[in-house]
Amino acid sequence: MPEVLAYACEDETTQFHRTTIEIPEPGxxxxxxxxxxxxxxxSDIHTARQEWxxxxxxxxxxxxxxxxxxxxxxEVTKHKVGDRVGVGCMVNSCGQCQYCTEGYEQFCSGTPGGLPGTLWTYGPDAQGNPTAGGYAQxxxxxxxxxxxIPASIPFEAAAPLLCAGITTYSPLKRYGAGPGKRVAVVGMGGLGHMAVQISAAMGATTAVISHGRSKEADARRFGATEFHATSEAGTLEAxxxxxxxxxxxxxxDDLDYTALVRTLKPFGTFVDVGLPEHPSQIHLAALCNGNKAMAGSQIGGISETQEMLDFCAEHGLHPQVELISGEEITRAYDRVVDSQVRYRYVIDTSTF
Structure with a gap:
């Protein structure tokens, strides 16, 4: 097995250090x-800190x-040496169940005697053995x-599209963001700033709902035409x-879901991709009044991920990133939690 340099943590304190890991030989x-x-x-932080x-x-x-x-x-036919490629949240599935054949590999149910379900990029493999993710060479x-990865997408900005990009593209597409629609993006961090760009590129009138106004200029630069700060009294009611x-x-965990759902038009949809750590509450009358829907969304299948990359290339969309070295990962985790990154940290593995 090839050995490569990587960064790992030993416990939930997430103090990262340089190490060497073994990578499986390609089959x-x-x-x-x-x-x-x-x-x-x-999600890396939630996982590494055992919050999930x-x-x-x-x-x-x-x-x-x-x-x-x-x-x-x-037997490889889809890629060749020298190709620029990206890998997101999953690395395998059974390929035979209903969800795999319909392009939803993230919901793979597995097959008897085959894979037990979706195989995620890091964590236990199909046999329960630990696997390593992308903080490696x-x-x-x-x-x-x-x-x-299309050539027009800056390589250093491409990686976050494999999660942040598809996580926001999928629900925007599924629930009809486009001309004549008004879309609100709640929060403008790593996910939110991609949601704003994609929604605007789809032709929707796009608003940002944020706690304060520190990111208003960025939101408008990304394509938002409205910005609303919940720290200002009466914002959601208006x-x-x-x-x-x-x-x-x-x-x-303290988000007011009821007030947010009330900002929907009749027949509107609220989609969560933020995954709060603890259970949330909503007054169901806010949904019933107006026949509104509340939904969740989990990344997207492989074909849709490629579709998202091609869409971003066509419209000149990509994340705003801050490049860091391996030695900066530990500090970066704390800064992400404190919302001090604009808008995605990307590790340059040449620094290993």
Whole structure:
């Protein structure tokens, strides 16, 4: 097995250190990627800090990966050496169940005697063994779970699209963001600033709902035509019945979901992608009054992820990133939690 440099943490305090990990040899239908950049997603932090359940240490996270193919298996047809590719939140599925055949590999139910379900980019594999993610200089993945990164997308900004991009593109597309629709994006961090760009590019009138106004100029630069600060009294009440679609990217436990749902028009939809750590509450009358819907969304399938990359290339969209070295990962985790990054940290693996 190839050995590569990586960064790992030993426990939930997430003090990252440089280490060496073994990467599986590519099989007949696998490719080996020299990782160039890896994004830091808040999901990495939740996982590493055991906020979503027990983690297996030492842990090398990372599911926003951009790199160059350096080896291909004998049966690989989709990629060649030298291709720029990206890997997101999952690396395999059974390929046979209803969800896989319909392009929703993230919901793979598995098959008898096959994979038990979706295989995520890091964490336990199908046999329960720990696996490493993208905070490393190399990665082996099935050719079917690597997406082509269009040449017009800046390579250093491409990695976050494999999670933040598809996480926001999928619900915006599914729930009809487009001309004649009013869309509100709640929160403008790593996810939110992509949601604003994508919504605007789809042709929707796009608003941002944020706690304060420190990001208002950025929101308008990304394509928002409205900005609303909940720290100002009466903001949500004044927006009652305003939006066709809300995409909530905030994971805060104290969010007023009832007030936000009331800003929907009749038949509007509230979609959460923020995944708060603890259970949330909503007054169901806010949904019933106006026949509104509340939904969740989890990334997207591989074909839709490629569609998102091509859409971003066509419209000149990409994340605003801050490049960091491996030694800066520990500090970056705290800064992400404190909302001090604009808007996505990306690790430059050449610093390892």
């Amino acid at each position: 007949p239908r696998d490719i080996y990627i020299d990782i160039a950049y890896a994004g830091i997603c808040h 359940g027990p983690a297996s240490y030492p842990l090398t996270p990372g599911h926003e990966i951009a790199g160059v193919v350096s080896r291909v298996g004998a 190399g990665f082996t993945v099935s050719e079917d779970f690597a997406c082509r 927006l009652a019945g305003s939006f066709d679609l809300i995409v909530c990217t905030v994971g805060a």
